[in-house]
Amino acid sequence: AQKVTQAQTEISVVEKEDVTLDCVYETRDTTYYLFWYKQPPSGELVFLIRRNSFDEQNEISGRYSWNFQKSTSSFNFTITASQVVDSAVYFCALSEPSGGSNYKLTFGKGTLLTVNP
Amino acid sequence: DGGITQSPKYLFRKEGQNVTLSCEQNLNHDAMYWYRQDPGQGLRLIYYSQIVNDFQKGDIAEGYSVSREKKESFPLTVTSAQKNPTAFYLCASTRQGNSWETQYFGPGTRLLVL
Numbered sequence: 001a002q003k004v005t006q007a008q009t010e011i012s013v014v015e016k017e018d019v020t021l022d023c024v025y026e027t028r029d030t031t032y033y034l035f036w037y038k039q040p041p042s043g044e045l046v047f048l049i050r051r052n053s054f055d056e057q058n059e060i061s062g063r064y065s066w067n068f069q070k071s072t073s074s075f076n077f078t079i080t081a082s083q084v085v086d087s088a089v090y091f092c093a094l095s096e097p098s099g100g101s102n103y104k105l106t107f108g109k110g111t112l113l114t115v116n117p
Numbered sequence: 118d119g120g121i122t123q124s125p126k127y128l129f130r131k132e133g134q135n136v137t138l139s140c141e142q143n144l145n146h147d148a149m150y151w152y153r154q155d156p157g158q159g160l161r162l163i164y165y166s167q168i169v170n171d172f173q174k175g176d177i178a179e180g181y182s183v184s185r186e187k188k189e190s191f192p193l194t195v196t197s198a199q200k201n202p203t204a205f206y207l208c209a210s211t212r213q214g215n216s217w218e219t220q221y222f223g224p225g226t227r228l229l230v231l
Binding site: 004009031032033035037042043045046047050052091096097103104105106108110 | 157158159160161162205207209214215216217219220221222223224225227
């Protein structure tokens, strides 16, 4: 079963539009961590945010905001007033214990965001 | 500047050839990871190492091998047993390998088969 689902494969918007990227996850653990990464065309994954399962406060960082809702197992990412430089693939990821001191980071398949001028 | 470097940026492999991808970090991190990314897919874990001289298989270890002789270095060898090696390979590291830690990534190596 897919543990991290990013249902939107591709999104295309015009500059200055707001856009929300969806992430739904599945876990049986009560303690887990959620991440968002940005992958620009250069390929390197850039860390954006980490959220633990006990902190449901929404977070805002400049034009970026995140909405974490445990009731719906979702961790959505909104970009306000999008810019061309926001064009990238965005990944949501779930970190949960996998036994002993090990853990597993599971990635969604990513959403390709294209912001057109 | 602290960070993770991967080389080469592009690598070409001939049939039956083993190739080695380099990953070096100067972040003083204990744990390192190798991922494979295929077009339109998320990242899949190949191998990880939480400490020098120890490493564990990830979800898709078949056809790959690693070593961890130094804390800073975690090279990945793609062997001839890996029948479909064309992909983008990403190396990552964390301070101690705990579930709450953020993984930081290198720039990646694109492997192509001739």
